[in-house]
Amino acid sequence: MHIFDVIVIGGGASGFFTALNLAEQRPNLRIAILERGKEVLAKVKISGGGRCNVTHACFVPNVLTKFYPRGERELRGPFSTFCTGDVMQWFDDRGVALKIEDDGRVFPESDNSQTIIDCFLEEAQQANIKISTQTIVQNIVKADDVWQISTSKDAYSCKHLVMATGSNTKIWDLCTSFGHSIVAPVPSLFTFNTKDDRLQNLMGVSAPMVSLKVKNSTLKANGPLLITHWGLSGPAILRLSAWGARELFDKSYQFELVVNWTNDFVFDEVLDELMENKTESPKKTIAKYPQYNLTHRLWQQLVKAADISETLTWADVTKKQLVKLAEQLTQCTFAINGKSTFKEEFVTAGGIGLKEINFKTMESKLIENLYFTGEVLNIDAITGGFNFQNAWTTGFLAAQSITNKA
Ligand SMILES: Cc1cc2nc3c(=O)[nH]c(=O)nc-3n(C[C@H](O)[C@H](O)[C@H](O)COP(=O)(O)OP(=O)(O)OC[C@H]3O[C@@H](n4cnc5c(N)ncnc54)[C@H](O)[C@@H]3O)c2cc1C
Secondary structure, three states: EEEEOOOEEEHHHHHHHHHHHHHHHHOOOEEEOOOOOOOOHHHHHHHHHHHOOOOEOOHHHHHHHOOOOOOOOOHHHHHHHHHHOOOHHHHOOOOOEEEEOOOOEEEEEEOOOHHHHHHHHHHHHOOOEEEEOOOOOOEEEEEEOOEEEEOOOOOOEEOEEEEOOOOOOHHHHHOOOOOOOEEEEEEEEEEEEEEHHHOOOOOOOOEEEEEEEEOOOEEEEEEEEOOOOEEEEEEHHHHHHHHHHHHHHHHOOOOEEEEEOOOOOHHHHHHHHHHHHHHHOOOHHHHHHHOOOOOHHHHHHHHOOOOOOOEEEEOOHHHHHHHHHHHHHHHHEEEOOOEEEEEOOEEEEEEHHHHEOOOOOEEOOOOOOOOOOOOOOOOOOOOOOOOOOOOHHHHHHHHHHHHHHH
């Protein structure tokens, strides 16, 4: 039996951040990380396309929480204690230079996730944290105020137990045996599949700002959109996939998506503007001059879909054709048929019910000395560094509260 003061189950982002902050605040504690994989920090390694998007340059807690479809209300307090600026300072203090990209995403200056891993492993070694890999936690019981943990290798015991196991169904099942409830997991952050003639040969084309609506639903999003060889991607789609994670799952990812390529103009406004071209630019060929900041190729496809020939001028186009073009521009409907993985980042919506957690301490409200951090909770965010921020913040809080108790 290996005896520790604190055991962290899960050697991912939140597990390491908990253990490292705890070791810093209470150097004498005996801390272990138990990890089922061959390597720790496997997701950090592949995160952000191998660059690790550590956080987002959004420094106001109440603004930051808006990026979390699940966890928005609960994270307000935690972000007021440990926010994005704090984690940037944390890395800076340990010699990891970070940079903020134009869209607000924060990466290591090295553009290499290994920089983050090296930092964590070095810190853990200096702090004497025991890391046991290939150690699958199989059962957990609490007897006389002591946690007893059986793994695929050895038995462990500790006073404080941190669950940092990410989206692991077996651990969620185990947690239900302690009385915790699990919100059923569904994928979040994915792209939409569609086969549509209008998108043919447009792979790689993007629109700078579109608005999206799911038909027969209140789901909406806007932002840039990217056309891929299997369908639609880009920030607007990912945002919709995050907010609609559960609803789109319930629809088996079969639904109609309405794209407004002009973003905020309504049909009547667009039709009026198109009609004005008849007097302002009568001799110009419609297909040759894109409008609403659309690329040439996309504009041409929409013009074609409105039954306007390649050579037609504004003078010769009929009102009926312009009505069709205004429809293509503002109510362009695609039949979505399935989803694809967004390879740069994906998360699971669902996990430990948030009502059962004290968000000042990350301790279970049901069982003393049991803590939850990171993706094991029913918290997830849109892409951009926000998911790691949840891991850092909840890890920091758990470390702080164990420090105060141990
Ligand atoms: C491809 C990809 C790219 C991503 N990129 C980004 C990004 O750039 N920015 C961002 O903010 N987010 C990103 N994310 C999301 C982010 O990686 C997660 O939100 C984050 O890793 C969650 O951290 P965690 O510690 O809670 O869980 P995890 O990182 O999943 O760690 C949990 C650990 O627990 C271990 N474990 C599970 N069960 C057991 C058990 N029974 N016994 C022992 N160990 C166990 C697992 O093996 C794992 O190592 C990405 C996700 C993916 C999949």
